[in-house]
Structure formats: structure tokens, C-alpha cells
Amino acid sequence: MADRYSRQKLFKPIGTVGQQKIGEKHILILGCGALGTANAENLVRAGIGKLTIIDRDYVEFSNLHRQHLFTEQDAIDQIPKVIAAKSKLEAINSNVLIEAHILDATAVTLRPLLKEVDLVIDATDNFDTRLMMNDLLQQLHIPWIYGTCVGSTGMSYTILPKQTPCLHCLLDAAPPNGATCDSAGIISPAVQMVVAHQTTEALKLLIGDSDSLRTTLVTFDLWNNHYQMIKVDKAMDSACPACGMDATYPYLHYEATTKTEILCGRNTVQIRANREMQLAELANHLKSVGQVKGNDFLLSLDYQSYRVVFFQDGRTLIHGTDSIENAKKIYYQLVG
Known part of the structure; x- marks a missing residue:
């Protein structure tokens, strides 16, 4: 050969x-x-x-x-x-x-x-x-x-x-x-x-x-x-x-990791990042994904079949799923 x-x-x-x-x-x-x-x-x-x-x-x-x-x-x-x-x-x-x-x-x-x-x-x-x-x-x-x-x-x-x-x-x-x-x-x-x-x-x-x-x-x-x-x-x-x-x-430390939890009875997963959200910047790069609504404290976006809410303190709620893996996938698709 x-x-x-x-x-x-x-x-x-x-x-x-x-x-x-x-x-x-x-x-x-x-x-x-x-x-x-x-x-x-x-x-x-x-x-x-x-x-x-x-x-x-x-x-x-x-x-x-x-x-x-x-x-x-x-x-x-x-x-x-x-x-x-x-x-x-x-x-x-x-x-x-x-x-x-x-x-x-x-x-x-x-x-x-x-x-x-x-x-x-x-x-x-x-x-x-x-x-x-x-x-x-x-x-x-x-x-x-x-x-x-x-x-x-x-x-x-x-x-x-x-x-x-x-x-x-x-x-x-x-x-x-x-x-x-x-x-x-x-x-x-x-x-x-x-x-x-x-x-x-x-x-x-x-x-x-x-x-x-x-x-x-x-x-x-x-x-x-x-x-x-x-x-x-x-x-x-x-x-x-x-x-x-x-x-x-x-x-490598727990306090620096992104944390997730299923919110009982709400078909929602909460993701908590180790940093605050820059809402204005986030809204700007999400505008091509869909209509972004919000105020000084949070942003809301309908994405595929989910409603995603980003809070200034670093929390994100993924409504429409109780799967942590699915929620993390959606989160990283949107936040990067």
C-alpha cells in the first residue's frame, strides 16, 4: 500500500x-x-x-x-x-x-x-x-x-x-x-x-x-x-x-462557576452567572434574534419556544423547560 x-x-x-x-x-x-x-x-x-x-x-x-x-x-x-x-x-x-x-x-x-x-x-x-x-x-x-x-x-x-x-x-x-x-x-x-x-x-x-x-x-x-x-x-x-x-x-473554584437550578413547579431553569449583566450591550446584540423588551433591571426575549429573562445581577430565567442541559444550551447560544 x-x-x-x-x-x-x-x-x-x-x-x-x-x-x-x-x-x-x-x-x-x-x-x-x-x-x-x-x-x-x-x-x-x-x-x-x-x-x-x-x-x-x-x-x-x-x-x-x-x-x-x-x-x-x-x-x-x-x-x-x-x-x-x-x-x-x-x-x-x-x-x-x-x-x-x-x-x-x-x-x-x-x-x-x-x-x-x-x-x-x-x-x-x-x-x-x-x-x-x-x-x-x-x-x-x-x-x-x-x-x-x-x-x-x-x-x-x-x-x-x-x-x-x-x-x-x-x-x-x-x-x-x-x-x-x-x-x-x-x-x-x-x-x-x-x-x-x-x-x-x-x-x-x-x-x-x-x-x-x-x-x-x-x-x-x-x-x-x-x-x-x-x-x-x-x-x-x-x-x-x-x-x-x-x-x-x-x-476552578465553585464560587466562580455558572450555577443552575430548576425552579420547582414553574417549568423554568435559573442560571446564575458569576458577573453582572451589561443589559444595554446584551440588548444590542440580541436585537437580531427577536424583539427585546426590558427596563433598568431586566431584559425579556421570546426565543424559539422559550421566554428568556436576563436580570442585571447576573441571573437568567429560561421559561419553558425543566432541563438544565437544554437551558444551558439556550443560554450560551444567546450570551456566548
Whole structure:
């Protein structure tokens, strides 16, 4: 049989030695949506030794325009994303060991899965999970590659514990705008641009070519023809609670987590974030989702078959469900 990696080995920075290293490494991808499936396919085709994929969701028709590996039948059958992805990935390369986990990633559930992981790729859909992951990976000294996209825009950055600014540092320097795919939409080329950066950085790390790593935060807007590399090394903060000299890893503590509870007899789930809501900003990015009503204390939105009420103190009520998992999904679709 012809060498399936022959063209990749002809690329001098990888070569035969680099290909062998790729085949010995273990990557974990957190999230199996647009970024997750495309990165997973790239890495499986590249010959990664072991791949762990984690996601709590199932395939829906609204996923199909941008999320690789899924089919209409997967959406009809509501197959969990990691199960559908695992099946397709094994058909692409049966030599790769693939572990699929249907779970809600927390510091408790994620920690045991990180044993002997060489690299993590961020493919999550919310900053609560990212900040938890950032703290955990800083604590465990595991590198990871941040990536996010919405509309026609995206960004990516490679985070090396104790060597580069962590996500907490970056967000202090450049806070996110809060837009989500459900409020602003997304086009698939934006996904592919982020994935191109993430997978390439992953290959560099896998073969040990640290000199070729991109040291800047890359941002782009494909529709408006913007592309920028931003130097962020000065954002590294020695007092950062996640990567500083006296790190406390705040997002691993219970008081910093987003909390949920079912309100008895009301068919409602309450979600309590660890921060106050900026109602004016939230109303602005929700206006494309539906009619937003509110006052100085709360916002109300009818979304799909649910009524969602956001309070200034950080609480959100999801009326129309008694499922915590479903409520969290709706919350992150809207809040990001």
C-alpha cells in the first residue's frame, strides 16, 4: 500500500521524523461543532496518534452548513455530535485511536481526560468553559490553541503556559464583544480560516518546531477584507490569577462557576452567572434574534419556544423547560 502520508512528509519542516512524532501524540478537542469537526478531520488525516473529542450536544439541521462530518441523517436521528464525528473519522483513518465523550465539560469531568494529553484545541462555544479550561491547562502546564468565530470574523492564539499571555490576560486587554452565531450568524469560510490557523499551529507543536509558532493574536474579517496580527506579549500579567506568580485559578473554584437550578413547579431553569449583566450591550446584540423588551433591571426575549429573562445581577430565567442541559444550551447560544 502506498504511504498515505507521503506528500506530508515531503514538506521539509515535517519530514519522516516529524510524521513519526505526529503519530505518537495525543490531542484533545473540546467541542465538536464547526471548529471541532474541521480540526478533528485535519488531524486524523494528518495521522495523529490519538484524538479525544468532547461535546454535550447532538446534531441539528442548523449545524450542517458549517460543521464538517455531519449529514442530514445525523440530524434526523439527533445523533450526539461526538458519536457521529467518531464514526466518520474512523472511516477516514482507521489507524487513529479516537475516544468520544458525551459530557458537559467542567473542571471535574475534564481533569481525568487530560492525562497524557499533549495539546488541547479550543472549539467551545462560550467563555465560561474557556476560562475554566484556561485555568485548568495553566495548572497542568498543557498548551492549547484558542479559536473563535462569528459572522465573517474570527481570531486565534496559541497559549503556552508560563511562556505566553493566557486567555485571562488576553480578555483583560481586549474584552470580547459578546456576539454569538445565534445573534450575528456565521459563514463557513470564517470557520475554515480559524481552523487553518489552529491546525497549523497544532502541527508545529506536535513536531516540536517552536521557532515557527506564531507569537501574535490573529484576527480577521473576511467580508470586509481585514486581516491583522497583533503583538500581545505585553498583555502577560505577573499578577494574573490564572498564570501569574501567585496563581489562584479562580475559574476552578465553585464560587466562580455558572450555577443552575430548576425552579420547582414553574417549568423554568435559573442560571446564575458569576458577573453582572451589561443589559444595554446584551440588548444590542440580541436585537437580531427577536424583539427585546426590558427596563433598568431586566431584559425579556421570546426565543424559539422559550421566554428568556436576563436580570442585571447576573441571573437568567429560561421559561419553558425543566432541563438544565437544554437551558444551558439556550443560554450560551444567546450570551456566548
